[in-house]
Amino acid sequence: MRKIKELVIEKSLFTSALVTIAVTVGIILVLAVEAVRFFSEVSILDFFTDTQWTPLFTEKHFGILPLLSGTLLTSFIAIAVALPIGLSISIYLSEYAPRSFRKTVKPLLELLAAVPTVVYGFFALIVVTPFLQEIIPNLSGFNSLSAGIVMGIMIIPYVSSLSEDALHAVPQSLREASYGMGATKLQTAFKVAVPAASSGIIVSIILAISRAIGETMIVAIAAGQQPRLTLDPTVPIETITAYIVQVSLGDVQHGSIEYRTIFAAGITLFVLTFLLNTLSYRIRKKYHLKYE
Amino acid sequence: MEPTIHKNNTQDLKVNEVLQKKPPTIEVKEVKVWYDDFMAIKGIDIAIKPNTVTAFIGPSGCGKSTFLRLFNRMNDYIDGYKMEGKIKINGKNINKKKVIVEVLRKEIGMVFQKPNPFPKSIFENVAYGLKIQGIKDKNFIQKRVEKALKQADLWEEVKDNLKKSALALSGGQQQRLCIARTLAVEPSIILMDEPTSALDPISTAKIEDLIRELKKKYTIIIVTHNMQQASRISDYTAFFYIGDLIEYGKTKKIFTNPEKKQTENYITGRFG
Amino acid sequence: MNSIQKNRLKDQLFKFWGIFCTLIGLVLLIVFIGDILIDGISRIDWGFITDLPSRKAEKSGIYTALMGSIWILLLTSLIAIPVGVAAAIYLEEYSKKNWLSGLLEINISNLAGVPSIIYGLLGLEVFVRIMSLGASVLAGSLTLSLLILPIIIVATREAIKAVPSSIKDASYALGASKWQTIWLQILPASGGGILTGVILALSRAVGETAPLIVVGALAYVPFAPQNPMDEFSVLPIQIFNWISRPQHGFIENAAAAIIILLLITFIMNGIAVYFRNKWQQKWK
Structure with a gap:
């Protein structure tokens, strides 16, 4: 009796674990099935080379490039903000700051990542854009600049916390060896600690990029809904994620080509983040081996 | 230890070499150390003789490592560390504000308990101290690395593999590499914090031979748990107990005819 | 120089x-x-919290959105916590090192990095269309459950890992079965850590907007949901809707609703940190 009970429990636990596999399979199937239907109507070549994305207009173009460029542009701005600040914070906290300071500041910074993204969107649109318009007069009300900057602030803790963890794991004895030869803290940080923690730091950066690419609400609120192939951060653009939101808010018939565009856009997004996540997983595995 | 201003680094190092011909004097007066409320060193006076090997012995937690780390101010980065008293090297108080701690540490090398080579190549490990001083002259660095590795008796074993990762060396080789790394910046004093405690007997013997050889040019202070080692290699021995210096004198005297009962108890193995 | x-x-x-x-x-x-x-x-006043949405900014309240958020929170907890904790127990205590455990490992790490809007697409197709749940509270909760599943699993595994193996040994030595050991020893001992992870995951769910928009949650719902099959809105969507309106009054509403949302998020985070500290002290 007891044996049967144990077995039943084990099997149900196992089933729960399998749910996670089902989720992945589900995501891939859903995206793939709808994308295949989409590509039966739109040529893949057009999808990747057409420079216009106008599925909701009468003259339809299905070129993903404008959405992709919008996604990459906002992500690039976000990383340009988060990377230097986040890395500096992690180095300061692990190499310079007193322990008590580090212990209070780290959770406070992590609060930045806990704020719902719709709140950041509000901030980008209502506060940051009007502020930037004082400096850049021809900045549009919707633009990738303020969306990107605010997104960068949001992902600071992704870079700083994970990098700090990696730096923290570097043995103190290596630092002492460096100090002992007359190196400053800065020299020790950049010549010894950062190289030793490099894989962990790279993982944190990749995860931050992946997070930026998948971010939705900030760009949907503050960056605009005009797909356009541009590197100009002052004009309205549209990201892949914002497009999916735009279509979802509208009244699009299930089974129509418009409906399928969000899955075609979705699979592009999924492949991008999947590649980044897999890369970071690989590096993390290697890095664990190095320290254990 | 004055922060002297030199025109360029190569010259800087030459001045350094001149300094070495005049062996350094080390005097410690009324030194006390606290970690937060805990008093780790309770007022110690000692004068270290130049060009000798001085061993610090005593049971774990007696403060000997803390004391050793005072000479190159390695305790500075520890939270809650506080210090009182004077440590004078060549007559200059090393805790004065105007002393540049980086210059001090260039002058006073340190070898640690566990071999701690950087995860870089053998060559880069030895060249590290020179590079952080901003020296770019490749020839000069090359010569210094070779000289330091020879001094540390490691050259023959690694000369064909200088590009190899230092982590691939054996423990004993790693520790000799760490010694070479210290020698490359040509310090006048070398601090060693239980340098052989993580090594096997053969590697230990090699390091001990090396210490005997180095003493001709350098003043060496070594913390050790191993009393045979202290008696084998040191000229002077200082016995520490719970933050106090109990006895200090010629090694031979300490080990054959100590003045204090506590010292005798410790070296005869009655406690520790 | x-x-x-x-x-x-x-x-x-x-x-x-x-x-x-x-x-x-x-x-x-x-x-x-x-x-x-x-x-x-x-x-913010009592009316703002108890009023239904309206075309006029000054008359609008967050009642339906707040109720929607509470419904979502409760249903998501009911679905995600048991499945997540069970999966974590399996991975930590039962799973043997083989290709399947490796696959599960990579898979969970990957799921944690999938953008939330992709979960919305999954929910739209599977729950709303195939399972014909429509744009209901249940469909939204199922979608968010899948989204926070990896977070709960990772946090629970960390908490279980932190339990000293001596406790397990003691239990087995007294003749307890594997499940008895897990249920009576490991889960109570890791409870604080699990709770921390669960609360953080739920706080993430409360703030999510994009996947619920994709699933079809509405910006304007005249009534609070009465059962799991009702249509719904949530606070973040209400905020999003108000931000998108040009009249200044709605911006004020959005800010006021954000204060409520942040309050909920920060309180949940605070509780999580409290439990974490309390729990960490236990093992020191």
Whole structure:
């Protein structure tokens, strides 16, 4: 009796674990099935080379490039903000700051990542854009600049916390060896600690990029809904994620080509983040081996 | 230890070499150390003789490592560390504000308990101290690395593999590499914090031979748990107990005819 | 200036830069919150919380959205916690090292990195269309459950890992079965850690907007949901809707609703941190 009970429990636990596999399979199937239907109507070549994305207009173009460029542009701005600040914070906290300071500041910074993204969107649109318009007069009300900057602030803790963890794991004895030869803290940080923690730091950066690419609400609120192939951060653009939101808010018939565009856009997004996540997983595995 | 201003680094190092011909004097007066409320060193006076090997012995937690780390101010980065008293090297108080701690540490090398080579190549490990001083002259660095590795008796074993990762060396080789790394910046004093405690007997013997050889040019202070080692290699021995210096004198005297009962108890193995 | 002085100067400069960067993050957080408080605090009164949405900004309240958020929170907890904790127990205590455990491992790590809007697409197709749940609270909760599943699993595994194996050994030595050991020893011992992870995951769910928009949650719902099959809105969507309106009154409403949402998020985070600290002390 007891044996049967144990077995039943084990099997149900196992089933729960399998749910996670089902989720992945589900995501891939859903995206793939709808994308295949989409590509039966739109040529893949057009999808990747057409420079216009106008599925909701009468003259339809299905070129993903404008959405992709919008996604990459906002992500690039976000990383340009988060990377230097986040890395500096992690180095300061692990190499310079007193322990008590580090212990209070780290959770406070992590609060930045806990704020719902719709709140950041509000901030980008209502506060940051009007502020930037004082400096850049021809900045549009919707633009990738303020969306990107605010997104960068949001992902600071992704870079700083994970990098700090990696730096923290570097043995103190290596630092002492460096100090002992007359190196400053800065020299020790950049010549010894950062190289030793490099894989962990790279993982944190990749995860931050992946997070930026998948971010939705900030760009949907503050960056605009005009797909356009541009590197100009002052004009309205549209990201892949914002497009999916735009279509979802509208009244699009299930089974129509418009409906399928969000899955075609979705699979592009999924492949991008999947590649980044897999890369970071690989590096993390290697890095664990190095320290254990 | 004055922060002297030199025109360029190569010259800087030459001045350094001149300094070495005049062996350094080390005097410690009324030194006390606290970690937060805990008093780790309770007022110690000692004068270290130049060009000798001085061993610090005593049971774990007696403060000997803390004391050793005072000479190159390695305790500075520890939270809650506080210090009182004077440590004078060549007559200059090393805790004065105007002393540049980086210059001090260039002058006073340190070898640690566990071999701690950087995860870089053998060559880069030895060249590290020179590079952080901003020296770019490749020839000069090359010569210094070779000289330091020879001094540390490691050259023959690694000369064909200088590009190899230092982590691939054996423990004993790693520790000799760490010694070479210290020698490359040509310090006048070398601090060693239980340098052989993580090594096997053969590697230990090699390091001990090396210490005997180095003493001709350098003043060496070594913390050790191993009393045979202290008696084998040191000229002077200082016995520490719970933050106090109990006895200090010629090694031979300490080990054959100590003045204090506590010292005798410790070296005869009655406690520790 | 010689090179040592130059290096010391650089060292000092970097130190100040590091302090500056650290503080700028915190200062921005304070500026955010301060600005939103100024914009929205005067709008908050009892009516704002109990009123139904309206075309007129000054008459609009968050009642339906708040109720929707509470429904979502409860249903998501009911679905995600048992499945997540069970999966974590399996992976930590039962799973043997083989290709399947490796696959599960990579898979969970990957799921944690999938953008939330992709979960929305999954929910739209599977729950809304195939299972014909429509744009209901249940469909939204199922979608968010899948989204936070990896977070719960990772946190629970960490908590279980932290339980000393001596406790397990003691239980087995007294003749307890595997499940008895897990149920009576490991789960109570890791409870604080699991709770922390669960609360953080749920706080994430409360703030999610994009996947629910994709699933079809509405910006305007005249009534609060009465059962799991009802249509719904949630606070973040209500905020999003108000931000998108041009009239200034709605911006004020958005700020006021953000204050409520942040309050919920921060309280949940605070409780999580409290449990974490309490739990960590236990093992010291």
